[in-house]
Amino acid sequence: xxxxxxxxxxxxxxxxxxxxxxxxxxxxxxxxxxxxxxxxxxxxxxxxxxxxxxxxxxxxxxxxxxxxxxxxxxxxxxxxxxxxxxxxxxxxxxxxxxxxxxxxxxxxxxxxxxxxxxxxx
Amino acid sequence: xxxxxxxxxxxxxxxxxxxxxxxxxxxxxxxxxxxxxxxxxxxxxxxxxxxxxxxxxxxxxxxxxxxxxxxxxxxxxxxxxxxxxxxxxxxxxxxxxxxxxxxxxxx
Numbered sequence: 001x002x003x004x005x006x007x008x009x010x011x012x013x014x015x016x017x018x019x020x021x022x023x024x025x026x027x028x029x030x031x032x033x034x035x036x037x038x039x040x041x042x043x044x045x046x047x048x049x050x051x052x053x054x055x056x057x058x059x060x061x062x063x064x065x066x067x068x069x070x071x072x073x074x075x076x077x078x079x080x081x082x083x084x085x086x087x088x089x090x091x092x093x094x095x096x097x098x099x100x101x102x103x104x105x106x107x108x109x110x111x112x113x114x115x116x117x118x119x120x121x
Numbered sequence: 122x123x124x125x126x127x128x129x130x131x132x133x134x135x136x137x138x139x140x141x142x143x144x145x146x147x148x149x150x151x152x153x154x155x156x157x158x159x160x161x162x163x164x165x166x167x168x169x170x171x172x173x174x175x176x177x178x179x180x181x182x183x184x185x186x187x188x189x190x191x192x193x194x195x196x197x198x199x200x201x202x203x204x205x206x207x208x209x210x211x212x213x214x215x216x217x218x219x220x221x222x223x224x225x226x227x228x
Contacts, residue, residue: 035217045157045165045208047217061216095164100176106212107155109176111164 002026004034004096004112011118012086019082020115022096029077030054033099035108036070036081038092046092050106051079086119093117123147123211127220133228140196142223144209149189153213156185156194159222160205168207169194199225 007021022034036048049060051070058070069082079096094115097108124147134140144154152172157165167176169185172192182197196203204227209220 044222045210045219047210047219050217059215063216097165100167100170104170106153106215106217107167107170107210108157108165109167111166114164 002110004098004110006094006096006112006115009116009118011120014087014119014121016086016119017082017084018086018117019080020094020096020117022079022081022112024077024079024098030074031102033102033105034070034072034079035097035099035106036068037095037097037108039095039114040089040092043092048081048094053079083117086117088119090117091119122216123150123214123218125209125211125218125220127207127209127223129223130221131224131226133226134199135228136201137198138228140199140203140225142194142196142207142225144187144192144194144220146190146192146211150211150213152188153211154185154187154192155210155212156183157208157210158203158205159208165208196225 005023010018012018030053035050038046048064051058053072067084071080096112098110099105100107100109126145128143154172156169159165168183173185184195186193207223
């Protein structure tokens with residue numbers, strides 16, 4: 001079964017860091033890039049960045065530059081997203097999403113189930 | 122960055138009727154435009170990419186059109202399962218950007 005499975009909900013204090021995982025199964029992991037997209041409560045979708053699962057190259061939205069890290073572990077078909085210096089504005093559901101293909105990138109045909117990150121003192 | 126503007130914010134439609142959703146880009150994105158459907162508590166689902174190509178398994182009642190800065194998603198005959206939020210997304214330039222969404226509700 002082709003799927004992306006994310007780690008569970010997190011509660012963090014302001015200033016802390018969070019690391020969310022996204023494990024792929026059912027397809028060739030290194031054949032598709034992965035993006036992270038977040039959605040604050042009652043709000044729209046916001047793209048955070050992308051990682052090439054084959055070589056680990058990344059591209060981040062400027063808003064998150066310096067505060068986000070994305071890594072890939074091909075041995076477990078898992079991508080990680082770490083966000084540092086959290087504030088209440090980072091409270092959101094975080095999704096990983098797969099590129100359709102190596103040719104059609106940045107369009108997402110599969111999504112993880114989402115991970116709720118709550119930042120509260 | 123490319124700003125995506127969707128209209129209307131809310132569309133009230135009766136089952137069986139046609140729904141037309143609009144998406145405008147602040148600069149040309151050629152045909153690099155996708156549409157997603159999202160229901161409460163669920164992840165988005167890809168409907169359309171390359172402005173008019175239906176994703177795998179998407180019913181033919183969903184169609185997309187447009188290029189450059191103006192795009193349309195049409196649902197030809199609304200079914201009960203189509204009442205949801207719809208988002209457009211440009212992938213012509215990084216950062217990737219989404220529209221603010223259109224809520225399609227039952228009239």
